[in-house]
Amino acid sequence: MKTEGGSDAAKRRAGERAAEEVEDGFVVGLGTGSTTAYAIRAIGRAVDDGLEVRGIPTSFQSRQLALEVGIPVTSLDAADGVDLAIDGADQVVDDPEAAGYGALIKGGGAAHTREKLVDSTADRFVVVADPSKLAPALERSVPVEVVPDAHTVVADRIRDLGGEPSLRDATRKDGPVVTDNGNLVLDCAFGSIDDPDALATVLSGLPGVLEHGLFVGLADATYVGRENGVDVRTY
Known part of the structure; x- marks a missing residue:
């Protein structure tokens, strides 16, 4: 059950x-x-x-x-x-x-x-x-949609913020997940997020980031x- x-x-x-x-x-x-x-x-x-x-x-x-x-x-x-x-x-x-x-x-x-x-x-x-x-508190990984050419640069910036990014892989095909917008997704682990608003503001300001999953x-x-x-x- x-x-x-x-x-x-x-x-x-x-x-x-x-x-x-x-x-x-x-x-x-x-x-x-x-x-x-x-x-x-x-x-x-x-x-x-x-x-x-x-x-x-x-x-x-x-x-x-x-x-x-x-x-x-x-x-x-x-x-x-x-x-x-x-x-x-x-x-x-x-x-x-x-x-x-x-x-x-x-x-x-x-x-x-x-x-x-x-x-x-x-x-x-x-x-x-x-x-x-x-x-x-929020503690799941935060999905970050990134322009394909920028995913390595954005990943480095995420690490600078104390996060651990991983490129989301597709499950039924080789390679990464591609969004409906034609972009890639980094799943970024930050641990427990004590101030979601502050993190959301920083992520939104990263060049190459289209949008993130903090609402x-x-x-x-x-x-x-x-x-x-x-x-x-x-x-």
Whole structure:
């Protein structure tokens, strides 16, 4: 039997609870990942029942799922704005006393650049997660999307900052992971990150870095699915 932290039931409850926030006429940012997929499917069922929405996918994966379940898709260029973004996280700071309460690490699916663009544009950004993603401080490796020609230079700068970068390898082909934007990903281990905002600022300023997976001060709420309900954190 699966534990509560990683159960499909917990993910489903979080995703479906977030989908309840979608209103008629909304433009919705559609994130990437297994928990967000439940939200996308729930929105698709609502569309079948007559809800009129448009979705802005953040990855090829989320676009394909949106089309599969009947959600009309659009883009940031074509939409006047984003009413609501729903997205998952690889880790969430869950300590209200921590400086980075509500900060996220994203990018396990290498879609964090487009995710951050859509999530930061939205009027409201809701995170969906199961309990295994909660932590008192961020400590997972931070994905950093880099221009291919700059990956060795950026890796050196990451080491200067005390991080340990590794080029993300593809699992079903030889060579590295290539993002939807045609770039590479460095997974950068910093240990426990006490000040996510400061690290995010430094990473953003490195030449050759397109975007990183630290999402600080962007989330409005996190819906944490449990076996028997959903806990809501607001920031």
